[in-house]
Each structure stands twice: as structure tokens, then as C-alpha cells.
Amino acid sequence: MYSNEAGVRKNSDYYIYTASVQAKKAFFYPTYVGYFYYEPTYYLHRNSYDSFLIMHVKKGSCYIEVDNHTQYVEKDQIVFLDCYKPHTYYTHTGWEAEWLHFDGPTAREYFHMVTSITGLVVTLKDTYIFEKYLHKIYLMFHENKPIKEALVSQYITNILTELLLSRENTAAGSSSSNIADEIIAYINEHLCENMTLEALSSRASLSPYYFTRMFKSETGFTPHEYIIASRINSAKFLLKNTNSSVKEICFRTGFASESAFCSTFKKWEKCTPSAYRNHVEK
Incomplete structure (x- = not known):
């Protein structure tokens, strides 16, 4: 036309x-x-x-x-x-x-x-x-x-x-997105280890305050939220695809205790790890 x-x-x-x-x-x-x-x-x-x-x-x-x-x-x-x-x-x-x-x-x-x-x-x-x-x-x-x-x-x-x-x-975008990508790769590689905001921001050569703002801008998560989300996703995979106990999965995904794992899992998924596994198996 x-x-x-x-x-x-x-x-x-x-x-x-x-x-x-x-x-x-x-x-x-x-x-x-x-x-x-x-x-x-x-x-x-x-x-x-x-x-x-x-x-x-x-x-x-x-x-x-x-x-x-x-x-x-x-x-x-x-x-x-x-x-x-x-x-x-x-x-x-x-x-x-x-x-x-x-x-x-x-x-x-x-x-x-x-x-x-x-x-x-x-x-x-x-x-x-x-x-x-x-x-x-x-x-x-x-x-x-x-x-x-x-x-x-x-x-x-x-x-x-x-x-x-x-x-x-774009200079600003390049710096922020590259830093976020590197930190995400580091988190995924060290998921079962203790990772503090100070350690991650130091790795990025940024202050904790600026690092948190930059990371959230790039991912939609704070660094702590991203770590928890990654651990929960890893736990869900293990609950669905292995016979490992809840306690074993807790420590394999970086949680300090079984009680901390169960309470965090319930907060994010609205059910306990055992209930999640039972629902998947039905």
C-alpha cells in the first residue's frame, strides 16, 4: 500500500x-x-x-x-x-x-x-x-x-x-552489566559457601551501597535476594530429582541449618520442602 x-x-x-x-x-x-x-x-x-x-x-x-x-x-x-x-x-x-x-x-x-x-x-x-x-x-x-x-x-x-x-x-551499561554478570557467575559457582555483601562488593571493587544499587538495577534482586533465590531453585531441583534428605539438601545448597532452610523455603514457596517434594511426586 x-x-x-x-x-x-x-x-x-x-x-x-x-x-x-x-x-x-x-x-x-x-x-x-x-x-x-x-x-x-x-x-x-x-x-x-x-x-x-x-x-x-x-x-x-x-x-x-x-x-x-x-x-x-x-x-x-x-x-x-x-x-x-x-x-x-x-x-x-x-x-x-x-x-x-x-x-x-x-x-x-x-x-x-x-x-x-x-x-x-x-x-x-x-x-x-x-x-x-x-x-x-x-x-x-x-x-x-x-x-x-x-x-x-x-x-x-x-x-x-x-x-x-x-x-x-554504552559505557555505563557495559560497566554495570559486566560486573553483574561476573558476580552472578561467582555466586553460582560458590552457592554452598558463605557469601557476605562486603565480600561480593569488594570483589566488584565497589562500596556495598553502590554495589547493591547496581546489582538490583541489573537483575531486579538485591545480592542477598539473588543468593537466596538461587539456593531455593537449586534445592527445588534436588527435591524433585534426587532422593537426598531435606537435611542433606539444606547443606548442599548453602544454608546454615535445617531450620533456616525450611523457614526460608516456606517463605519463598509457601510450603515446606517435604510438602513440595510430595506435591511433585503425585
């Missing part, structure tokens, strides 16, 4: 898609897909558009405005917008872009994970994989191919994964 929108060249095309009820419940799904050539006069403001937008600038440049903040976007950069919020984009020079409006049950979480570090404009060191899957989605519609919703969802997931990995190219 060719565009009649003001400020968009006539050879620009777009496609509208209505996802199935199943896709809306389970998948990422496209709502609009297109490739536009924007004139220097182009200006758009929306209060809401009920989707998320990923736009790859192929040529030229533009500006985006969200929350009274303006950002300049140039060739090879990627815009990631929450279009449920008021937003504006425009250009003085014209630009060319391949774009995808999409949504899904976890779209907002992905949006927050990416933009909390990179902001709304993302620069990838290598755009090959990102471009490959964005263009695959466009070609499905452009060439009138059958739309396989699970496959399109996979393509969108691949695109979002590339944007998430771009956080490692």
Missing part, C-alpha cells in the same frame, strides 16, 4: 496487520510495517499510537521529541519509541527509513530494558543482524508472503536482542 501522507514521497509503502488473538496473548506481533522516504517538510505529532516503534534511519537525518526532550538522529541510528506516549518527529533535510510498529505481552519490558541504558536513539557497532531481520519482516509484507506469526515474533525477538546487546556498547 502506497502512502498518501503529507511530506512522504509517493513511492513509500506501508502495510497494516491485524494479529490473531493467540498472537496478541503469546507473541510479539507487527501492527504496521513500512519503508518511507520523508521530504524536508515532514512533521508528525501524535498523542498516542498504541504500539512501539523501531525505525532504522537509512539515509538523511531527523529529530524526535518525547517528554519535551529533543534528540537528533542520523544515518544508521535506530529510534525506539513508546508510541503510547505523546511523541513528535520531523526533519529539515529529509530522511529514509525502514520501520516497524509492534506490540506484545513483554514489549514494554524490552523497551524499558533497552532505553534505560541507551536512551531512545540506539547506535549499533554492527547493524547486520538487526537490518537482516527488520528487512525480512518488511519483505514478508512487500512480497505478499504468508505471515507466520510465530516466525515474525522470532524475528522481532532477534531485533530486540540486538538492541539489548547494544547496552554493552
Whole structure:
């Protein structure tokens, strides 16, 4: 379908898609897909558009405005917008872009994970994989191919994964995420040992206060919560898959006493270890 929108060249095309009820419940799904050539006069403001937008600038440049903040976007950069919020984009020079409006049950979480570090404009060191899957989605519609919703969802997931990995190219994100990854690996390797906040923060070369804030920002857990969650998950595996006694499992997963293990397990799982094992075996 060719565009009649003001400020968009006539050879620009777009496609509208209505996802199935199943896709809306389970998948990422496209709502609009297109490739536009924007004139220097182009200006758009929306209060809401009920989707998320990923736009790859192929040529030229533009500006985006969200929350009274303006950002300049140039060739090879990627815009990631929450279009449920008021937003504006425009250009003085014209630009060319391949774009995808999409949504899904976890779209907002992905949006927050990416933009909390990179902001709304993302620069990838290598755009090959990102471009490959964005263009695959466009070609499905452009060439009138059958739309396989699970496959399109996979393509969108691949695109979002590339944007998430771009956080490692951002100085702040790189430092925090690498430290968190190293500490998580250390915790998993020493799960049955006593690990204090002071020891972990020292290993990260950070103060306990800053380390705790950084770790929670990256994982959603405090260091102590992550250790307990990992120990409980390990205990659940052993309860389901071995004949080891509750006492043996307690010490194999790093708890100081059987009573501490049972009370913590009940707090997290709302049942005792024995009750959990019996429920699994039924």
C-alpha cells in the first residue's frame, strides 16, 4: 500500500496487520510495517499510537521529541519509541527509513530494558543482524508472503536482542552489566559457601551501597535476594530429582541449618520442602 501522507514521497509503502488473538496473548506481533522516504517538510505529532516503534534511519537525518526532550538522529541510528506516549518527529533535510510498529505481552519490558541504558536513539557497532531481520519482516509484507506469526515474533525477538546487546556498547551499561554478570557467575559457582555483601562488593571493587544499587538495577534482586533465590531453585531441583534428605539438601545448597532452610523455603514457596517434594511426586 502506497502512502498518501503529507511530506512522504509517493513511492513509500506501508502495510497494516491485524494479529490473531493467540498472537496478541503469546507473541510479539507487527501492527504496521513500512519503508518511507520523508521530504524536508515532514512533521508528525501524535498523542498516542498504541504500539512501539523501531525505525532504522537509512539515509538523511531527523529529530524526535518525547517528554519535551529533543534528540537528533542520523544515518544508521535506530529510534525506539513508546508510541503510547505523546511523541513528535520531523526533519529539515529529509530522511529514509525502514520501520516497524509492534506490540506484545513483554514489549514494554524490552523497551524499558533497552532505553534505560541507551536512551531512545540506539547506535549499533554492527547493524547486520538487526537490518537482516527488520528487512525480512518488511519483505514478508512487500512480497505478499504468508505471515507466520510465530516466525515474525522470532524475528522481532532477534531485533530486540540486538538492541539489548547494544547496552554493552554504552559505557555505563557495559560497566554495570559486566560486573553483574561476573558476580552472578561467582555466586553460582560458590552457592554452598558463605557469601557476605562486603565480600561480593569488594570483589566488584565497589562500596556495598553502590554495589547493591547496581546489582538490583541489573537483575531486579538485591545480592542477598539473588543468593537466596538461587539456593531455593537449586534445592527445588534436588527435591524433585534426587532422593537426598531435606537435611542433606539444606547443606548442599548453602544454608546454615535445617531450620533456616525450611523457614526460608516456606517463605519463598509457601510450603515446606517435604510438602513440595510430595506435591511433585503425585
